[in-house]
């Protein structure tokens with residue numbers, strides 16, 4: 379492992395690989411990985427954003443997107459906290475293989491799920507499982523800011539032993555009365571008394587934890603069925619959903635997919651040619667297929683992560699031609715203006731040449 383570099387007054391960019399400097403088991407099948415740039419550059423991001431890691435698994439690199447669990451108020455390192463899913467190659471590889479001293483490529487940070495983007499005087503953070511990670515980042519940043527924030531923090535887990543960051547959050551809450559924690563578990567651990575709430579999050583628990591929920595900016599992160607239940611509960615309570623924000627890497631991050639202003643629609647019967655200008659390769663696809671599919675067909679390696687327009691990993695520049703792109707927040711208006719598109723959610727309209 380490299381000696382601790384002195385912090386540099388410059389910000390990390392994703393040209394520089396990151397070195398894993400710490401591995402910390404957090405809960406069953408869940409661990410935190412902390413990274414630093416070997417140059418000592420500082421991290422600059424909004425709490426709640428994510429990075430895409432290039433994982434060197436057997437059979438070729440995999441791109442996986444993870445919310446940052448550390449806070450931008452502690453900019454010398456960056457931590458992601460990962461739960462290994464039984465069917466996931468990438469997260470399993472991380473838990474079994476990624477250790478201090480290893481260097482990997484990372485892209486980002488990116489994402490709009492942040493209290494910096496949706497600032498408010500009162501927050502309601504609702505999460506399930508590893509969906510707690512962006513809430514941890516935002517809460518730590520608000521804690522570090524020095525004033526007493528107003529946060530109602532609800533986290534749901536299967537068992538108390540599976541609650542990630544419990545001690546750290548309880549420590550913060552013990553020092554700032556404006557952080558109110560509610561844990562909701564489905565069942566208790568054997569031989570460990572549990573005096574908190576047992577069951578499923580519902581309107582009653584929401585109302586008890588945050589009687590003034592109507593005045594709060596709500597951030598929700600977890601599996602899609604969980605977020606759907608939260609949305610239904612809030613809608614049923616008359617909550618103004620303009621103040622609701624959600625994130626899950628199994629579902630779109632933007633409140634609504636961002637449709638282009640053009641009125642073109644990809645034609646199922648139109649065959650087009652996509653040219654990859656740098657590699658000199660081409661692919662013939664239908665307009666209803668994506669540029670990412672064209673790259674795969676042509677054997678052009680294009681990095682990708684979420685594959686639904688959130689993470690920005692597959693950003694490329696078009697040279698000639700028009701695309702129809704429906705994304706979920708992974709690209710800015712300025713980048714679109716400069717000719718960039720997200721390959722995973724862009725359909726060619728006619729022949730297209732791209733800079734790859």
Ligand code: FES
Pocket residue numbers: 681682683684685686687688689690691692693708720721722723
């Ligand atoms: S792969 Fe994430 S935006 Fe395309």
